[in-house]
Amino acid sequence: ISPPIQQRRHASKQHFVADLSQCLFDFVIQLLPTPEEMAVKEDVRKLLERLIRTIEPDSRLLSFGSTANGFSLRNSDMDLCCLIDSQERLAATDLVTMLGDLLERETKFHVKPLPHARIPIVKLSLDPSPGLPLGIACDIGFENRLALENTRLLMCYAMVDPTRVRTMVLFLKVWSKRRKINSPYKGTLSSYGYVLLVIYFLVHVKNPPVLPNLQQMPPLRPITKEDTHLNGYNTWFFDDIELLRQRWHSENTETVAELLIDFFRYYSRDFSYNTGVASIRAGLLKKDFKGWQNDLSASRYNDARERNRLCIEDPFETDYNVSRCVTKDGLYTIRGEFMRASRVLAARPERAIIALAELCE
Ligand code: ATP
Ligand code: MG
Structure with a gap:
């Protein structure tokens, strides 16, 4: 490709990405509760x-x-x-x-x-x-x-980088509802599961990371087991967000549109669904290591559901797979939707709003 064509392509990509970021903000703002x-x-x-x-x-x-x-x-x-x-x-x-x-x-x-x-x-x-x-x-x-604590953890992640994190999460929630892949009772993933996928991506996949790992930061003062454990689970995380904002700055300057495009690409083709466990606490883990191999003993469940097709570790209840309800068909549909979204965004139509409308069709 000759340099002028390359330059033009680059300019058109930059234009699309900037336009898409603006559209994403405008789109989610009108969906916030009054x-x-x-x-x-x-x-x-x-x-x-x-x-x-x-x-x-x-x-x-x-x-x-x-x-x-x-x-x-x-x-x-x-x-x-x-x-x-x-x-x-x-x-x-x-x-x-x-x-x-x-x-x-x-x-x-x-x-x-x-x-x-x-x-x-x-x-x-x-x-x-x-x-x-x-x-x-x-x-x-x-x-x-534990649910109150995981709510507080997600809230703290939202506060570290409100614009990028909230825009991505809110958009994915709307998108997953419109595409009908947000029904744990029908074999797809809960909103909580999608939020964990976003945080995992921003903490562990993006390099440099967009978010710090709040569960692995050094505490400000010594902590004891009594302070931090609830029902036998370690629920400690760094929750002094004011201080964190003063001390921690992400080196990652990507826009929300760039992050979203990369999110869809990562979950369409790069995440190791067969062997991997997404853990916001510990990064990429192995199903073997967690004892979460695909459990094919469907007779223990009243239908052909299998528990560990998709594995997302709960941040505190680490022996709990948040996506245990996701069935084989459910995962196939979800991955198909990630691929579709990647395709729509890669096509870069003239106006980003058209891509957004098509994404959420
Ligand atoms: P929505 O706006 O779609 O209701 P939400 O952010 O309230 O989304 P939900 O999936 O309804 O998300 O989850 C609400 C809370 O319930 C979570 O913060 C979590 O504490 C708990 N929860 C939901 N699903 C699970 C799950 N599969 N495993 C463990 N806890 C869950
Ligand atoms: Mg809810």
Whole structure:
């Protein structure tokens, strides 16, 4: 290729990438929850907390998941966790049943208590109304302290580099929902799983990294096991983000569009799905090392699901594969979507907005 043609190609690529970054910001901004929506959700949380306290006076109701980690889209569901601070407390199954009855009597929510689920929860939903055009969906769980901690970890990662991390994560959440690959119940991946894939990519794949590894940074003062362990798992991470911002600067200057293009390329062809485990805590691990070889004993599950097709280590519960619900077909579809996205972006249409629309078709 002659130098002038090369230069022109380079210029057109730079132009596309700059245009795409701007489109990505504009796109995700209009999908953020409005202040009114956040206020309504906070009111709902307070109301539910007041009601739960009539059963368990020493309880607190806390938000986790997207409502609390900065990765919330408009109309996303609410994940709530009830913590009970007294020693003598009701068993979760009884609490779920009693709370279900109470909410049914006292509120307009549709209530579905699931006292015998693996993690007992109460599911609530509110019909659309003029003030809340899409209603509300909400799950209340109990004593899920690890979920509160992983929410805080994701929030800290979002705060280290708010523009690039939040834009990428929010875009991938919308994209995965529109492309219908965000349904753990149907064999694809949860939002939590996609967020971990993004953080893994920014900490361990990008060189220089966009994010530091918050779980491996030296602590500011000596820490003891009692300070850091929860249910036997080490939940310590560097959470003084103000200090981190003063002391740590990423050498990586790529734009959000460049990172997204590379993200899709990496997960279409470079990640070792057959043998690798993505761990934001420890980098790329081996399935063998974790004892997470593909488990083909489908008879132990009521359908042909297999557990370890895709392996993403939970940041704290390190013996838990966050993507254990992803089936063979599910993974095939997800990888197909990563490839499709790579293709759409590599074609670099005249205007980036066209690529974005096609991506989320
Ligand atoms: P959305 O806006 O789509 O609801 P979200 O950010 O709330 O996204 P979810 O996938 O609903 O993400 O997860 C919410 C929280 O539930 C996570 O922060 C995590 O604590 C917990 N969680 C969800 N899925 C898993 C999973 N597969 N394994 C372990 N914890 C999970
Ligand atoms: Mg959620």
